[in-house]
Amino acid sequence: MQKLGIGIIGCGNISSAYLKAMASFPVLDIRGIADLNHGLAEQRAGEFNLSAKSIDELLGDPEIQLIVNLTVPKAHVEVGLRALAHGKHTYSEKPLGITFAEGKKLAETAKTTGLRIGAAPDTFLGGSHQTARSIIDTGVLGTPVGGTATFMCPGHERWHPNPDFYYEAGGGPMLDMGPYYITDLVNLLGPVAKVAGFAVTPRNERTITSEPRNGQKIPVHIPTHVSSVMAFENGAVVQISMSFDVAGHKHVPLEVYGTEGTLIVPDPNHFGGDIQLLKKGGSFELQPTTEPYADGNYRSLGVADMAHAILSDRPHRASGDLALHVLEVMEAFGTAADKGQTVDITTKPERPAPLSQSLIDGQIAR
Template sequence: MGDPHRVGIVGLGVISRAYLDTLAGRPSVRITAVADLDATRATAVAAEFPGAEAMTVEGLLRDSDVQTVLNLTTPAAHAEIALGAIAGGRNVYSEKPLATTFDDGKAIIEAAAAAGVGVACAPDTVLGTGTQTARAAIDAGLVGRPLAALAVMVTPGHERWHPNPDFYYTDGGGPLLDMGPYYVSALVHLLGPVRSVIGASSRLRGERVIGSGPRTGERIPVEVDTHVSAVLEHVGGAISTLTTSFDGTATTAAPIEVHGETGTLAVPDPNHFDGEVRHFGLGGTDWRPLEPSAGYVGGTRGIGLLDYLAADARRPARVSGETALHVLETLRAVLRSSAEGRRIELTTSVNRPEPVPLIPADQW
């Protein structure tokens, strides 16, 4: 296998623990540096990994021992960190979204191409057995020609559980940019790229109340729309209807349903790696669960980085920067369509990512 790939991590907040647990002990990677605005936190994490060094953010981005920067900062900092890493000749793997604006996302991809380095981006949940088993069923013709999809995410808002939820309600946040990457990425894997969008959105209230942690009871302003609906026209002709909301309470809808000429698939939550895929065939009488047939078994956050590092000329990265940019443009176009009251044609497109065969947990 050769020497392990050297990874430096910027941002050691809540999501970092899942990545650290996935990468710990993997022979293909070695965590060599960590950085966070909280130096004490960085020192504590570095102590968990032999040979890892706690650094400043600027120092890590310039560190010649780092080959790939794992960018786990808040969305507003994604572009700055990615561009800094690229300027230092580093590859970048970022938490979603790629950036908060399409222009910043495009700048990341263009800078990486000019520098000859790679970019990949979460969500990597689409590589798990949930989305991938549904993908395999579609590819096998189980629903016939795909005609449409429904994707629904309804919650009362993250301030109920997150101790510092401010960024969810500022530009770059909201239900669409926060949770939409999971749903739109899954739809791209299932049905291919998006050609155009129509959107509509609303805002239930102008402030939220933090429900947990030391700031419990504090009121924070809401600067973005918190209920967004959209119609996505895919290049292949299928039409997806997407709803993301921080204003509802609950829903009985399947997270994603794919409808075809001869059947329907109920697809599990794309925010998770696994879950039951169910099929209802034309002329049938009930839903039938499908056994997992594709995807990383037992996948966890960070599997996308491992998949990216294993990519080569024969098999491109499945969570590529180009796919993330296309998803970002789709999301931003929905918000723009809502504001302008018109259909928006996208300027980017991508090939449908390569499917994942069924990969047992002890083989990734």
């Protein structure tokens, strides 16, 4: 099998999940990892038997074709532009950028240089979400009508050791968790046409309850409760609520409604989970998962798909166009809330192809 040279920049909390999952994909040849904190890079390198390098060394390595950018959100575009300037394709953690304007700059630079960009989340490629898509594509739900997307919790300061960035520009429940839900909905229904929304900030500071900073207070600079509506190009209207201010709730993460039925889609922050289908006049029934990558945390599946796509010259699924669209939608919620009006979405990405089109014996290959 051909391999693609991979360099990883950013060795924070999420890097362990990526590095564990990358072992499942032989196409990914990790040539080194780097972080502004070189000690952290050395620690992570030791855990996974890799080589810790400086960022300049990674960017200058001719054996590396793709940079996986796992830095904090406000650094995604800066690091991505540096990678492109060094002739590297780049794939970043979500979101693509913290503003649509800077995300657009990254996308335009990639097109100018003939290089590719991609971005998380890739959970929509998981077996349960691909199965949900195949169910919708059969037409069993009838004409798409709408749906709900819900993520609500008391806040990430409960568990994250350094939660400050969640409450700075580029953070908040929408930019943090919204990409999972909106990306999966675009996978299921196609692109968004326009949005409306409201956003509030009930508290101007939060108290950390995780270790090692238990008791410290951090300021809040962004809305922490966002409720919005997305009108999709196909006519469906979906309500979305993302919050760091809710003690608990009973909503399921995703529901999709059609004239002939309702589909319960599992948590889009995971690759697997139960799917339930209700046909009009019946009751909810558990559906078998028919697609692979539903039995674990494959948080680099999108990177592997992108690597195969580069090597075989086909489109990759967790694409820059898709990530830019999701970023525009999320930013438009804030614009709609500020102006009290609906906002048209200008980007119109292609709905990603089903993963099944690139599988051999149940494994992503071509």
